[in-house]
Amino acid sequence: MKAIDLLIHARWCLPMTGSTDIFEHYALAVHQGHIVALLPQDQADQQFTATQVHRLDDHVLMPGLINNHGHSAMTLFRGLADDLPLMQWLHEHIWPAEQRFVGDAFVEAGSALAVAEMLRGGTTTFSDMYFFPEATARVVDRTGIRASLGMVVIQFPTNWASDVNEYLHKGQALHDKYRHHPRITTNYAPHAPYTVDDATLAQIMVNAEELDVPIQMHIHETVSEIQTSIDNYGKRPLARLKELGLLSPRLIATHMTQLLPEEIADCARAGVHIAHCPESNMKLASGFSPIDAMHQAGLNITIGTDGAASNNDLDMFAEMRQTALLAKAVSGNPSAVPAYSALEMATINGAKALGIAETTGSLAVGKAADMIAVELTDIESVPMYDLASQLVYATGRDKVTDAWVAGKHVLKQKQLTTLDASKILSDAQQWAKTIKASS
Amino acid sequence: MKAIDLLIHARWCLPMTGSTDIFEHYALAVHQGHIVALLPQDQADQQFTATQVHRLDDHVLMPGLINNHGHSAMTLFRGLADDLPLMQWLHEHIWPAEQRFVGDAFVEAGSALAVAEMLRGGTTTFSDMYFFPEATARVVDRTGIRASLGMVVIQFPTNWASDVNEYLHKGQALHDKYRHHPRITTNYAPHAPYTVDDATLAQIMVNAEELDVPIQMHIHETVSEIQTSIDNYGKRPLARLKELGLLSPRLIATHMTQLLPEEIADCARAGVHIAHCPESNMKLASGFSPIDAMHQAGLNITIGTDGAASNNDLDMFAEMRQTALLAKAVSGNPSAVPAYSALEMATINGAKALGIAETTGSLAVGKAADMIAVELTDIESVPMYDLASQLVYATGRDKVTDAWVAGKHVLKQKQLTTLDASKILSDAQQWAKTIKASS
DSSP states (O other), X not given: OEEEEEEEXXXXXXXXXXXXXXXXXXXXXXXXXXXXXXXEHHHHHHHEEEEEXXXXXXXXXXXXXXXXXXXXXXXXXXXXXXXOOHHHIIIIIIHHHHHHHOSHXXXXXXXHHHHHHHHHTXXXXXXXXXXXXXXXXXXXXXXXXXXXXXXXXXXXXXSSOSSHHHHHXXXXXXXXXXXXXXXXXXXXXXXXXXXXXXXXXXXXXXHHHHHTOOXXXXXXXXXXXXXXXXXXXXXXHHHHHHHXXXXXXXEEEEEOOSXXXXXXXXXXXXXXXXXXXXXXXHHTTOOOOOHHHHHHTTXXXXXXXXXXXXXXXXXXXXXXXXXXXXXXXXXXXXXXXXXXXXXXXXTHHHHHHTTOTTTSSSOOTTSBOOEEEEEOOSGGGOSOSOHHHHHHHSOOGGGEEEEEETTEXXXXXXXXXXXXXXXXXXXXXXXXXXXXXXX | OEEEEEXXXXXXXXXXXXXXXXXXXXXXXXXXXXXXXXXXXHHHHHHEEEEEEEEEEEEEEEEOEEEOSOOGGGXXXXXXXXXXXXXXXXXXXXXXXXXXXXXXXXXHHHHHHHHHHHHHTTEEEEEEOOSOHHHHHHHXXXXXXXXXXXXXXXXXXXSSOSSHHHXXXXXXXXHHHHTTOXXXXXXXXXXXXXXXXXXXXXXXXXXXXXXXXXXXXXXXXXXXXXXXXXXXXXXXXXXXXXXXXXXXXXEEEEEOOSOOHHHHHHHHHHTOEEEEOHHHHHHTTOOOOOHHHHHHTTOEEEEOOOOGGGTSOOOHHHHHHHHHHHHHHHHTOTTSSOHHHHHXXXXXXXXXXXXXXXXXXXXXTTSBOOEEEEEOOSGGGOSOSXXXXXHHHSOOGGGEEEEEETTEEEEETTEESSSOHHHHHHHHHHHHHXXXXXX
C-alpha cells in the first residue's frame, strides 16, 4: 500500500484525455499536488492508503475549466451599463469609470470577487488582461487558483502606466516576481491592433520569445476595427500582424469575429490559438465568430468569458454551451462542435494555448491535481444518456460542488475555503455605492 | 387591519407592470389565491394581518416565468441523441423512440420530471404540445402548476390517435374535462403546416373560435419546410396560412426562423403571437429568428424552451438571456431586446398569447398570485446596478428559491412541496434504462 495525500472516488470520471475515456466508478489518486493514478475504485483501495478520502457517488470528476480570456477586476462593473451601442458603452460609461476608479485596491477587490465566482462555477485556471495585474497576482497567490496574468500594453496612458516603456517595465517586474511561482504564469497582452503600434508589437515579440510566454490580443473583434485598420494602415489587422511576424503558436487571438477564409488558413498554418468569447460577442453585437470553420481548419479553439462588464458573468458552463450552440447556428450544421469538443475547448485546449498543458487541462498522471466535481443526479440532470452531452447542454455551474487546484481543496461542498465571501460581498457593495454615487 | 392568507416582504419587487415599476422594500398581499395589494412594507404591516408571513431580504419577488412552447414529457429523452443532423435525429432516434415508448405512463413520468424542473427554475406556467395530454393534465392538476395544454393534431397516426377525427375528439374531451379548472386551459396544437392539411386547419379554426382558445403551431422552423411547401402548395407556409385565415390574434407561431419582411408585416397586422425558442433553433441549426425586427414591428414575442430532446433543459432564465443576446447578435444592434423587454417576453407576453393575461403574467391586484423569489445577494449577483439587467444577464435558475402558483407555495426554499422528487428520479432512471436497452 502506498501512502498518498488524497483519494477521490467518483461515480463518473471524465479525464479529457480522449473522447472514449469516460470511466465509471473510478478513483483519482493525488500526492503532493499531483495526480499519481486514475484507476478502478477497487484497485485504488488495494494500492493506496490516503490521508483524505472523498466519495462522490453522484458526481463526475473532471478537469477544472480554463477561462482563457477575461478582465477579472471588471466584475465590479457587472451590469453598470447594458443594452447600449459599443461606443456609447465605452466612451460614456466604461472608460470614464475606469479612469476614475481603477487602481490597486479596485483591482484587488474585483479580482477577489472574480476568483470567488470562477471557483464556485468550476473554473480553476484563468487568463487575465487588466491593469494593476500585481493586485490580481496577490489574489491568485493567496486563493490557490491558477492564472496566466497579462502584461498589458496599450498606447495611451491609464492609471497604471503612462507610456509604453512603463507598461513594459511593469509587466517585466510582474513576470520576474512570479517566474518561479507554481500557479502563476504570465503572458504579453497588447490590447489590440488599433491601440498598439508596430514598433511596440515588434518589441513585445522579442520579449515574449525571451521570456517564453504567450501573447494575447483582441483581434478582429468588430467590423469597425477592420475598417479603421484599412484607413490607417491600408490593410486588415491580421494582414498587418502577419507582416510583423506575430502569427505563431505564441499568439492567442481573442474574439476573431470578422474573418476571411484565407485569414483562417493563415492562422491555422501559423498555429495561432483562438480565444472565443461567444456571450460577449453577442451582447456587444460584435459579430459571429466562424468557430466551426476554424475548428475544421485545425485551429486550437479555447473559450473565455470576457469581463463581467460585457457578459455579465464569469460562467464557463454557459460559455461552453453557447460555443456548441452558436457554432451550429452560424454554420447551419447541427453536428458542428459536438459536446466533447466544447469540453476540450474549455479545458485542455486552454492549457495548450497558455503553454501549461504539461501542468493542467486534463486528469493525467504527472499533472497538477486541478479538478472539479459536478453533481449529476438531481432533477435537472436526469435521465443521463451521454455524459459529455449532459455536461454541455444540460448542466449549470450551480451543479459544481467541489474544486481542487494543485491538490488543494479550494471549493468544498460549495463553500470557498480560501476566500472570505462576506468580505468580498461587502467590498463589492462598497465599491458599487461609490461608483453609483459618481454616475 | 384586514386578515389575509399571505404577506410577502421582499427586498425588491418587479411586478412587470411597466419598466419604471421597480420597488424596494415592498410587500405583496395575497388572499384566497389572488393578489390583493402591492405596497411599501410599513404600510402593509399597518393594513394586513396575515396567516403566513415571509421575509425575502435578499430576493426579488417577480411573476413566475411562462414557458410558452414545449413538449414536457420529452424530458425523458434529454440528451438521447445530440449533435446530429435534424433528419437523422428525427428519423433514427426521436420518432422510433416515441413510437416505441410514448404512452400514458411515459407522458405522466416525463411531465412530472418537467414540472419539477420548471418549478425549480422559476417557471409557473407552461404551454405544452404533446401526445397523451390527459396524462400531463393529471400532473398539472395535482402539482399546482399552471398550464395551457395542447389539443394535438397531426395528419398521421401515433400511439395516441389514429386519424384526424380521433385527435380532434380526444382534444375536445380534454377541453371539456378541464374547462372549469382554475389552472388548466387548452389550446389547439396542429403540429405544423407540413403535417396538417387545409381541411383540418379549417376545422381547427372553427373549433378554436367556438371554444375560444389559442392555436399554436410550429411555423417556418427550417429552410426545408419552406421549400417543401413551395413544392407541394406552390407557396410558402405563411402565405398558405394567411389564405386559410389562420393569421389572427388566436395564433401562436412557434420558431419562425425564416421570414421575409412582408411576412413579418402580415403577422404584425394580424396580431399573431410569436413563441421564440432560441436554444432549440441554435442546437438544431434551424436558423436565426429575426426577433429584433419582429419586436420593432410590434409583434407580441414570447419565449419557450421547446422539448428537452432539443435543448436539453427547461431553463427559462437561460432562454431569456439567449433571447436578449441573440437578438443583438442577429440584428447587429447592441440595444436590441434590452433586459426589461426580455423579462416581458418571459412573463406578461406569454400570458397575453395564451389568453390568460387577466389571470397571470404580472403582479397586479386581482390576478392570481403566481410569483417567484430570486436570491440576488450572493457572489454571482453583486454588485447590483440594474435589477432587470442582473436578472437577464447574470442570474441562473439556481437563484430561484421559492415559487407560488395561485397563492400555493409549490417551491419552498428550493424544495418541491407538491412533487415527490425521489419518485420522479427513480421513474426517470427506470425509463432511461428501458430506452437505453432498446437503442
